Amino acid sequence: MPLSTRGLIPFLAAACLASGAAHADPALPQVQLGATPAMLTEGDLLTFEFKLSKPAPAEGLDVRMTLLRDTDPLPGDADYFVDGSVNIAGFRFVRNDDGTVSDAVVSITPGARSAKLVAKTLADEVAEVEEHAVYALANNNAYDIDERRNAADFTISDRPVVGVDLVTQMPVREGRQMAFHFKLSRPAPTGGLPVRLALVRDSDPQPGDIQYFVAGSRNIADNQVVIENGTIYHLLVTIAEGATTATLLSDVIADGVAEGPEYALFKIAAGQAYSIDPEHDGVRLKLVDR
Numbered sequence: 001m002p003l004s005t006r007g008l009i010p011f012l013a014a015a016c017l018a019s020g021a022a023h024a025d026p027a028l029p030q031v032q033l034g035a036t037p038a039m040l041t042e043g044d045l046l047t048f049e050f051k052l053s054k055p056a057p058a059e060g061l062d063v064r065m066t067l068l069r070d071t072d073p074l075p076g077d078a079d080y081f082v083d084g085s086v087n088i089a090g091f092r093f094v095r096n097d098d099g100t101v102s103d104a105v106v107s108i109t110p111g112a113r114s115a116k117l118v119a120k121t122l123a124d125e126v127a128e129v130e131e132h133a134v135y136a137l138a139n140n141n142a143y144d145i146d147e148r149r150n151a152a153d154f155t156i157s158d159r160p161v162v163g164v165d166l167v168t169q170m171p172v173r174e175g176r177q178m179a180f181h182f183k184l185s186r187p188a189p190t191g192g193l194p195v196r197l198a199l200v201r202d203s204d205p206q207p208g209d210i211q212y213f214v215a216g217s218r219n220i221a222d223n224q225v226v227i228e229n230g231t232i233y234h235l236l237v238t239i240a241e242g243a244t245t246a247t248l249l250s251d252v253i254a255d256g257v258a259e260g261p262e263y264a265l266f267k268i269a270a271g272q273a274y275s276i277d278p279e280h281d282g283v284r285l286k287l288v289d290r
Contacts (some may be wrong), residue, residue: 163280
């Protein structure tokens with residue numbers, strides 16, 4: 001499912017809150033919900049994180065999560081309540097007549113103010129690209145719902161998930177180096193993994209400010225600077241076969257011209273061979289003369 005559909009999620013989650021959150025009962029625990037990571041590869045662990053404003057009551061607390069969106073609502077994509085779960089006494093699905101999941105009920109142990117439900121996603125060897133799901137806290141007379149943190153939104157991919165960060169402190173002076181650091185959720189496939197870094201913003205998009213892929217780069221098989229109409233369009237960085245991390249080292253060229261600060265923003269562009277880590281999907285650069 002296209003990730004742009006996530007724009008609907010705040011509205012859907014708000015619908016689950018109805019009027020209950022607006023009239024919070026101070027005698028009840030307020031519950032927060034989140035999930036990490038937001039993007040994961042089949043076989044990875046997914047953690048649902050619960051936080052309570054006060055300890056769960058003596059009988060424990062059953063928290064209900066409604067499945068608002070799932071591109072594959074049939075069971076079999078993950079095993080829930082596995083080793084690593086914390087302060088969870090029980091877990092069960094609520095199913096529709098056709099066998100699809102409608103809700104999940106998580107039992108938090110008495111006295112707990114936080115809990116983690118760990119799920120092991122399953123590698124089914126079926127080419128599905130990305131499966132997107134959203135759980136939201138459902139209204140209940142035993143707890144109130146946090147208005148801002150009330151949903152678990154995640155995507156399971158059968159492709160490597162790629163993230164990029166800049167490990168060099170900004171700003172970078174001309175004549176010095178900077179490093180793009182890539183991280184993959186699984187080893188790059190046979191032949192390497194081409195990752196496209198789109199230059200979406202640049203105060204000086206003409207080539208000549210940076211020399212990419214210099215000595216000291218690690219696990220980079222190739223790098224191409226794609227230029228159209230005299231301006232840089234994107235970088236095509238090929239991560240070496242078998243690598244799970246890679247570093248693209250680059251020189252910031254000292255041109256001796258006083259230009260003032262230069263700014264640029266690179267974003268990982270969509271590709272058929274990988275998924276994008278939404279929390280590490282780009283880097284911002286600031287280059288200075290001195």
